[in-house]
Amino acid sequence: MHLHKYEKIWLIFGVSSLILFLTILGVSAFAMGHHPPSHMHTVDPQNLNNDPMFSNPGLEQIDDTTYRATIIGQAFGYSPSVIEVPVGSTVEFHVTSADVVHSFTIPGTNVNFMLTPGHVNMSVHTFHEPGEYLVICNEYCGTGHHHMQMRIEVTP
Numbered sequence: 696m697h698l699h700k701y702e703k704i705w706l707i708f709g710v711s712s713l714i715l716f717l718t719i720l721g722v723s724a725f726a727m728g729h730h731p732p733s734h735m736h737t738v739d740p741q742n743l744n745n746d747p748m749f750s751n752p753g754l755e756q757i758d759d760t761t762y763r764a765t766i767i768g769q770a771f772g773y774s775p776s777v778i779e780v781p782v783g784s785t786v787e788f789h790v791t792s793a794d795v796v797h798s799f800t801i802p803g804t805n806v807n808f809m810l811t812p813g814h815v816n817m818s819v820h821t822f823h824e825p826g827e828y829l830v831i832c833n834e835y836c837g838t839g840h841h842h843m844q845m846r847i848e849v850t851p
């Protein structure tokens with residue numbers, strides 16, 4: 696196949712633009728998807744009972760569609776073990792560990808982060824589909840690791 700000179704130039708220009716565009720897209724997606732976990736707020740994992748944020752873990756409504764869920768992970772479960780929000784809700788998860796490293800993972804979503812004792816680990820997710828979402832631990836944490844889970848009920 697023989698391409699006319701100008702066709703070649705336009706082809707190269709087109710391909711270069713596409714590559715440039717994809718690079719920009721990739722770089723910005725990478726940057727957005729890799730927010731460092733919030734390590735600004737530290738807590739004493741030995742003393743969560745007296746922590747203003749974690750002494751009473753659970754769900755708090757912030758506005759019409761936004762909730763803050765404060766959750767403690769420990770061998771081998773989460774506290775609370777169930778939370779319930781209406782469909783369409785955006786939930787800010789603020790999670791810490793009372794003992795060792797765990798994870799807070801909701802399969803099928805982008806929520807998947809490590810729970811490190813002493814830190815408040817965060818993620819945000821909007822639940823667009825009603826149903827029961829399982830939260831599981833993805834970091835091996837001991838004999839009960841495979842049973843470590845909680846539920847998020849998203850009501851229609």
Ligand code: CUA
Binds near residue numbers: 769832
């Ligand atoms: Cu907690 Cu594995």
